[in-house]
Amino acid sequence: MDIKDIDDVTFQDLFSPCRGCIYWEYPDRCGKTTFEDSERLKSEWFSKMKETFGSCGKILYVDGKAVAYCQFAPPRYIANIKEYEKFIAPADEDSVVITCLYVKEGYRGRGFGKILLKYVIEEIRKRGFRIVETYARDDSSNNPSGPTRLYLDYGFEKVASGEWERAHFSLLRLSLK
Secondary structure: OEEEEOOOOHHHHOOOOHHHOOOOOOOOOOOOOOHHHHHHHHHHHHHHHHHHOOOOEEEEEEOOEEEEEEEEEOHHHOOOHHHHHHHOOOOOOOOEEEEEEEEOOOOOOOOHHHHHHHHHHHHHHHOOOOEEEEEEEOOOOOOOOOEHHHHHHHOOEEEEEEEEOOEEEEEEEEEOO
16 A cells, blocks of 8 residues: 655546546536546646645555545645535644545545545654644535544544535534644
């Protein structure tokens, strides 16, 4: 098992649907561009983030195959966070928000999500941040941000809940010590 930063090389290992998903970064263009344009936009976003924040994405590999992915950034870099803040609650300005924690089908239920989450949280702690947050869906475990139960089991606390587009979400927070 290996965990690597997303860069120009490892971006090519990022699997579907994640590689072309621009939901968090460019909500106004999500679903309105070709997959190739979405991939380009996502790759460009990772490059910009590397310059301003540092690495904001990780891929977990098992036997050389990419099987899990995590994306995170401070709220000011996440364009679509405003929608969640309207319906649930605002993210803490000083936090890092996990927007995606996705394990490929066929690899779920084996602990890869927990391993990747632990790794990402440790990196966020080493960078000096004291709060990690996520907007997780309560009524479905098949959600790109990861299942609410995973975060609660890890020690996150529910800050607020709300309904958005007929789905139930919670803002979950972990204070880093």
